[in-house]
Amino acid sequence: MTTLGLALMGTGRMADVYGPKINAHPGLRLEVIYNPRITSAQKATDKFGGRPMDDLDAVLADPKIDAVVIATPTDTHVEYIEHVARSGKPIYCEKPLDQSLDRVDRAVAALRDHPVPFMLGFNRRFDPDNAALRDAVARGEIGRVNMLMSWSREPSPPPIAYVRSSGGYFIDATIHDIDLLCWIAGERPVEVMATGSCMFDDQIGAEGDYDMTMTMLKMPSGALVHINNSRACAYGFDQRLEAFGDDGMVQTLNHRDDNLVRWDKASTVARQPLKNFFLERYDQSFYSALDEFHQAVTTDRAPSVTVQDGRDALAISLACSQSAKSGKSVSPSWE
Template sequence: MKKIKVGIIGVGRMGQIHLDNLCLKFPDVEVVAISDVMEESKKFADQYGVNKFYKNCNDLIADSEVEAVVICSPTDQHADNIMTAARAGKEVFCEKPMDLSLETVKKVLSVVEETGIKFMLGFNRRFDPNFMKIRSLIDEGKVGEPQIVKITSRDPGPPPISYIKTSGGMFLDMTIHDFDMARFMTDSPVKEVFAVGRNLTDPEIGKAGDIDTAVITLTFENGAIATIDNCRKAVYGYDQRVEVFGSKGMAGTHNNTPDNHYYYDQNGQSASLPLHFFMDRYIRSYYNEMKEFMDCLITNTKPKVGGEDGLISLAIGLAANLSMKENRVVRLSEILND
């Protein structure tokens, strides 16, 4: 069977995850080129036996051997990378978000539609086995019609202030995954957004113009309600939980831990804390999402997560920012200008 020839743009933290998976776990895929502005990143090409290394990503896109491009470049380069690759006829997988501007995202989607390429956005949490199980229980009718979705998403510690200053804010950087997860669990368009945010864990985050703690309520067109609570700092680890309550029952997931032991003594009970880093917690989901993309290329089908999902999640994030600023409920149509 002919192998799919892939090029990876950006081999930072996420790029290295996809490079490792594609090279070691996908026998039907060959990574033929990687690109990174850092010359020292060439070591990854040597390490994984990738023959071509480009400092300029446009050279990788122009390489006639490359059939599909995995984009893991900085956020502010995603839109240009996607459009350049699409116009070159390459299939594209891109880490979220496409951009922090709705107008730019709409332009990207227009190019994707015009060129007819396969395009998938990296909302990896949809492919986490725990969350996929909840979704399957909903699909099987065991939960009934979802009525309340509760999402807890708390990081073990905040990223560097230098990153926060360019991240677009917590709602567009962190909570955007939870907005997508809420949509994934309800299968209904978001109607209204209300958000409350505070700076409670690190005053430097506030000085950078961002928040670190928030609660967001989403109301869906079908009447369902979702609540999301976020914090940049949970001292006990990476806290990731989802619960869906419906007309026939409830489904939820606990945190992943290094083991499932518990211990009792005269002082009480103890157990392992949650995994401490997103790369540990979601390692399986990164494999699963890339398998989805590669399967779509092999079977000529449309990926389950596309550009429209990115557009809507970005719009919800912008609505949350506006809601927090003006202390009011914001209709999503205000943001999308429907």
């Protein structure tokens, strides 16, 4: 197996996700952790290994660095993509590309001018259950697709400081569902309708954002897509998909530590609680996404999640935000 030496950019929550996954992959080697604050880089290397560096040009000039994983705050992604693309290094970047289509178009242009392998981290495509549902739909098991539905409910609202910089619920969270369901459907919506409310955290409402949303996408085929999001859920991290077609239906179910159903004299059903958060529910998907990146780079093929996928998902998310604010249906901007 060909081994890639990686530079991990960033030392926050997503770096904490990717550090262990890089170390667990036999074809990846963590060479460097980059942060412009060397003390932060040092703390991260104390946990995950590699060398701390605070000079990006020096990182990209290092012959031991074969590719870069960008796990920095969203508002830094475009500048880092431009910089890394000019160096000729392959790039894996956390989603979203940015909160602005104009800035995303800068990343698209940089990758057009410097065509390095690029993969966007929509990790939920690589969840085994989600991928199996998509494969079943693609094989025609349910015939023509009529409806796609997703439930994505988080256990509790994030800190208000995070909400303020998130770009809004549709861009921060619904974008995952949008990308996943458009990927399953194999088409982009011609119209979106969305609405939101604030039921759990008044501070989120005071910021002009929502903690509960419903979204509908109308596809060119006529299929309808429904996305149900909530920032609070009393029983854990609720993650389900359903595809309904002419010939049947396929679903994914929530994950638990075990899925045994127990029957006895005292109770009819007793099950373990749901996985608590995305870090537990989608743990395997992050490893599988990095594996896809490794295979693409080492076999000289294009990664399966492209910069255009990221642009499309953002355009739809922005249309959802506009729809929720205006109370009207909106057609996404593809230009």
